[in-house]
Amino acid sequence: MSDVSRQTLTHLQRLEAEAIHIIREVVAEAENPVMLYSVGKDSAVMLHLARKAFYPSPPPFPLLHVDTTWKFQEMYKLRDKMAELSGMELLVYQNPEAAERGINPFDHGALHTDMWKTEGLKQGLDKWNFDAAFGGARRDEEKSRAKERIFSFRTASHGWDPKSQRPELWNLYNARKNKGESIRVFPISNWTELDVWQYIHLNDIPIVPLYFADERPVVERDGMLVMVDDDRFPLREGEVPMMKSVRFRTLGCYPLTGAVESTAKTLPEVIQETLLTTTSERQGRAIDKDSGGAGMEVKKQQGYF
Amino acid sequence: MSDTQNTDPVYVTEALIAEDIDAYLDQHQHKTMLRFITCGSVDDGKSTLIGRLLYDSKMIFEDQLDALTADSKKVGTQGQEIDFALLVDGLAAEREQGITIDVAYRFFNTEKRKFIVADCPGHEQYTRNMITGASTADLACILIDARKGVLVQTRRHSYLCHLIGIKNIVLAVNKMDLVDYSQDVFDKIVADYTEFAKSIGIENFTAMPISGFKGDNIIGASENTPWYKGPNLIEHLETVEVLTAEDQSKPFRMPVQWVNRPNLDFRGFSGLIATGSVKPGDAIRVLPSGKTSTVTKVVTMDGELDSAVAGQSVTVCFADEIDCSRGDVISVSDTPPQVADQFESTIVWLNDDPMHVGRAYWLKLGTQMVSATVQQPKYAFNVNTMEHVAVKTLELNAIGVATLSTDKPIVFEPYADNRSLGGFILIDKITNATVAAGMLQFSLRRAQNVHWQATDIDRAEHARLKNQTPKVLWFTGLSGSGKSTIANEVEKSLNLMNRHTFLLDGDNVRHGLNKDLGFTEADRIENIRRVGEVAKLMVDAGLIVLTAFISPYRAEREMVRKLIPEGEFIEIFVDTPLEVAEARDVKGLYKKARAGDLKNFTGIDSPYEAPINPEIRVNTVEMTPQEAAAHIIRQLMPLK
Numbered sequence: 036m037s038d039v040s041r042q043t044l045t046h047l048q049r050l051e052a053e054a055i056h057i058i059r060e061v062v063a064e065a066e067n068p069v070m071l072y073s074v075g076k077d078s079a080v081m082l083h084l085a086r087k088a089f090y091p092s093p094p095p096f097p098l099l100h101v102d103t104t105w106k107f108q109e110m111y112k113l114r115d116k117m118a119e120l121s122g123m124e125l126l127v128y129q130n131p132e133a134a135e136r137g138i139n140p141f142d143h144g145a146l147h148t149d150m151w152k153t154e155g156l157k158q159g160l161d162k163w164n165f166d167a168a169f170g171g172a173r174r175d176e177e178k179s180r181a182k183e184r185i186f187s188f189r190t191a192s193h194g195w196d197p198k199s200q201r202p203e204l205w206n207l208y209n210a211r212k213n214k215g216e217s218i219r220v221f222p223i224s225n226w227t228e229l230d231v232w233q234y235i236h237l238n239d240i241p242i243v244p245l246y247f248a249d250e251r252p253v254v255e256r257d258g259m260l261v262m263v264d265d266d267r268f269p270l271r272e273g274e275v276p277m278m279k280s281v282r283f284r285t286l287g288c289y290p291l292t293g294a295v296e297s298t299a300k301t302l303p304e305v306i307q308e309t310l311l312t313t314t315s316e317r318q319g320r321a322i323d324k325d326s327g328g329a330g331m332e333v334k335k336q337q338g339y340f
Numbered sequence: 341m342s343d344t345q346n347t348d349p350v351y352v353t354e355a356l357i358a359e360d361i362d363a364y365l366d367q368h369q370h371k372t373m374l375r376f377i378t379c380g381s382v383d384d385g386k387s388t389l390i391g392r393l394l395y396d397s398k399m400i401f402e403d404q405l406d407a408l409t410a411d412s413k414k415v416g417t418q419g420q421e422i423d424f425a426l427l428v429d430g431l432a433a434e435r436e437q438g439i440t441i442d443v444a445y446r447f448f449n450t451e452k453r454k455f456i457v458a459d460c461p462g463h464e465q466y467t468r469n470m471i472t473g474a475s476t477a478d479l480a481c482i483l484i485d486a487r488k489g490v491l492v493q494t495r496r497h498s499y500l501c502h503l504i505g506i507k508n509i510v511l512a513v514n515k516m517d518l519v520d521y522s523q524d525v526f527d528k529i530v531a532d533y534t535e536f537a538k539s540i541g542i543e544n545f546t547a548m549p550i551s552g553f554k555g556d557n558i559i560g561a562s563e564n565t566p567w568y569k570g571p572n573l574i575e576h577l578e579t580v581e582v583l584t585a586e587d588q589s590k591p592f593r594m595p596v597q598w599v600n601r602p603n604l605d606f607r608g609f610s611g612l613i614a615t616g617s618v619k620p621g622d623a624i625r626v627l628p629s630g631k632t633s634t635v636t637k638v639v640t641m642d643g644e645l646d647s648a649v650a651g652q653s654v655t656v657c658f659a660d661e662i663d664c665s666r667g668d669v670i671s672v673s674d675t676p677p678q679v680a681d682q683f684e685s686t687i688v689w690l691n692d693d694p695m696h697v698g699r700a701y702w703l704k705l706g707t708q709m710v711s712a713t714v715q716q717p718k719y720a721f722n723v724n725t726m727e728h729v730a731v732k733t734l735e736l737n738a739i740g741v742a743t744l745s746t747d748k749p750i751v752f753e754p755y756a757d758n759r760s761l762g763g764f765i766l767i768d769k770i771t772n773a774t775v776a777a778g779m780l781q782f783s784l785r786r787a788q789n790v791h792w793q794a795t796d797i798d799r800a801e802h803a804r805l806k807n808q809t810p811k812v813l814w815f816t817g818l819s820g821s822g823k824s825t826i827a828n829e830v831e832k833s834l835n836l837m838n839r840h841t842f843l844l845d846g847d848n849v850r851h852g853l854n855k856d857l858g859f860t861e862a863d864r865i866e867n868i869r870r871v872g873e874v875a876k877l878m879v880d881a882g883l884i885v886l887t888a889f890i891s892p893y894r895a896e897r898e899m900v901r902k903l904i905p906e907g908e909f910i911e912i913f914v915d916t917p918l919e920v921a922e923a924r925d926v927k928g929l930y931k932k933a934r935a936g937d938l939k940n941f942t943g944i945d946s947p948y949e950a951p952i953n954p955e956i957r958v959n960t961v962e963m964t965p966q967e968a969a970a971h972i973i974r975q976l977m978p979l980k
Contacts, residue, residue, distance in 0.1 A: 046453070
């Protein structure tokens with residue numbers, strides 16, 4: 036093979052190749068896979084990788100958005116646009132019980148996340164009998180994620196048992212399961228937040244404009260800047276939305292997602308700000324802090340992604 | 341090399357980020373990646389070292405640091421100082437016990453590289469996690485507590501790293517601050533380790549005196565060890581060669597994951613290139629079929645490539661319409677990999693349930709999934725002394741060498757030449773757990789020399805002459821459940837109906853064919869395997885075969901079912917509760933077993949796995965043997 040010169044692969048090329056390999060393995064071995072699509076930047080990268088994995092075919096599985104009805108309006112817009120662009124079917128699931136009981140982030144706190152997201156996800160997966168679900172979680176996000184396998188096995192009731200994870204060797208993934216059981220698959224497990232941003236930059240992947248700074252109406256509550264995204268936002272007495280140049284580091288339900296004051300209008304500026312900042316990405320979210328130091332671990336055991 | 345430590349960390353590039361983000365992004369974009377593992381025994385300071393690397397490379401944010409400082413005071417083991425281990429000991433159970441129980445992956449960057457660290461637990465029963473971490477690593481960092489020297493776990497972990505083929509080994513003699521940075525202590529440990537390393541075949545390693553807690557020789561040379569002239573840890577990690585570079589120089593191989601066929605004009609084969617490189621015009625061969633063609637294009641969403649190398653995921657198209665599907669391997673035409681079905685293999689057992697000799701497991705190698713059985717190990721390794729030990733099976737964490745057979749030929753290369761085509765996992769067919777990892781060493785010749793001889797009078801002809809559909813009536817149930825009695829009644833009835841039958845009875849077979857077998861789990865599996873093969877020959881001869889064996893394991897009954905053509909295997913569960921069978925105790929065996937005079941007796945000290953969906957179930961509490969037999973006959977009708 037003397038005629039072929041060596042080619043040094045960069046870390047992003049290796050991470051991309053690994054993710055594509057993982058996505059194809061799932062399609063080859065699972066009966067009914069689905070990609071969970073939350074419209075955030077990690078989902079954007081994952082979707083892009085899926086498109087690369089099967090090009091020129093469209094990815095042979097649908098997108099599932101577990102909707103809480105409280106996402107930012109701009110997220111819904113991008114969601115529909117990306118489904119069309121990728122040629123994939125978009126499934127949207129909203130927990131009917133949460134809708135009926137009017138569960139919302141203002142009045143119900145943790146119950147909101149539990150019913151719309153955790154229960155909604157389980158119900159959605161059960162409704163269409165999905166046996167494998169791609170998720171955009173990364174190991175650098177949180178301590179219990181750092182120990183999760185790429186193919187993460189779930190019981191018939193969607194539980195995760197961190198003590199009996201399947202050993203994962205080389206790039207051999209065991210996707211076998213019994214009826215009713217399922218696997219969650221994390222193709223970008225080994226990416227960091229910086230890798231995700233850089234990949235979006237290099238590949239020009241569309242992301243929700245909320246990641247960039249702009250003048251937006253916000254109120255300050257409990258030390259968090261919250262955007263008044265629609266007229267369901269109950270203003271407290273004396274509260275008046277003010278226009279501030281802000282952006283978001285993560286995107287979830289708008290009343291639960293804290294904005295940061297920023298002037299970063301381009302991707303390099305966003306990346307720069309991210310790198311120089313001194314608080315971690317998930318800090319804007321309330322969910323990790325429940326039940327002492329093990330918040331996310333407990334949530335995962337209950338079936339949260 | 342700077343003469344002060346930590347004042348100017350080589351991998352903190354904040355200034356560049358602030359001043360010229362585009363230049364920083366350009367630098368980051370061109371970084372290579374190194375995956376490494378840290379391993380050692382409990383309390384050697386692995387988590388602390390990794391916490392230190394993350395901390396020094398600014399991978400810890402202020403809010404995490406605040407939480408860490410508070411936690412350190414609450415549950416830390418370092419007094420009032422920051423306990424870095426708390427950063428990485430993720431699971432609640434671990435934080436309470438103060439030990440790392442599952443492999444965790446961490447990330448950090450320097451100017452030259454991105455690093456993925458697998459933090460591998462030192463606790464003995466968690467060896468399986470270490471093997472997991474080691475399987476993808478380019479380098480292993482083996483920690484030794486300077487106060488304790490080379491321990492049993494040091495040997496075990498070094499051996500595992502060597503076994504899995506890691507060529508770059510760093511011996512990090514940690515906690516040097518606790519031995520006053522003594523060169524004598526360091527030299528003594530290095531000498532001990534050198535002797536051990538040689539004995540197991542590790543040719544090279546790099547030793548360095550460090551303190552993860554204090555930061556000595558992590559970045560920059562430490563003032564405390566002026567006698568040490570070697571590289572510091574980060575410097576070394578930044579410069580060692582990564583695996584994919586070596587893989588590129590080998591012949592082209594790509595296991596096919598998926599056939600891409602969006603329309604009639606496009607047919608491509610997708611996979612991750614395992615070794616070598618490929619470009620349009622290359623002559624290729626598809627294994628195991630051996631069909632050849634030429635590569636026309638290498639497709640990606642970013643455009644067609646002039647060439648692609650090991651480590652890239654691509655889709656290739658051929659000039660000819662040749663058969664190629666998932667599990668096949670595309671290879672350079674002139675030096676293809678081998679195809680075989682029997683191998684010498686090294687197996688690491690990863691499950692609480694020990695290996696069952698002769699049981700069929702799923703074997704996954706590359707993208708191939710086949711049924712495989714393992715023979716009794718030739719020997720296992722004593723990981724403390726590296727001696728070969730005679731064993732009957734492999735228990736959790738045991739490593740042994742054994743012959744492995746697959747039910748059809750697979751494409752492979754010896755593990756030493758190609759990890760992707762030589763490394764495999766075994767999966768339990770019932771629980772779907774990954775029970776073992778293994779490495780193929782070489783093929784055994786049986787495969788090439790034994791062929792299936794075609795005969796003119798086939799099984800259909802035998803059956804036609806006997807005017808019946810051959811069947812296996814497989815009776816299973818506890819000792820004393822009434823299997824033999826009922827099977828005998830059924831055979832009598834069939835005989836009256838002019839059917840050609842044969843009854844294989846458990847006790848009778850053990851007087852002849854299986855008289856060399858005892859009642860251990862391995863022997864029971866072999867007993868059933870032989871009976872299954874005999875039953876298969878008899879149904880091929882056109883007979884209705886009745887078998888009466890306890891056959892306690894679901895996996896072996898499934899194995900026999902797979903041997904017999906679909907629809908001809910009838911599982912009959914003779915359902916008798918243990919109390920009833922024990923009360924009958926026709927042969928007095930339960931009494932002996934209860935007294936401890938009979939070991940491995942099903943239902944007493946050996947499990948019985950009842951069928952989940954038997955074709956026929958008879959309840960011997962409510963039915964007499966004659967009624968049960970009549971019930972079975974009714975279920976079997978018509979017999980033609």
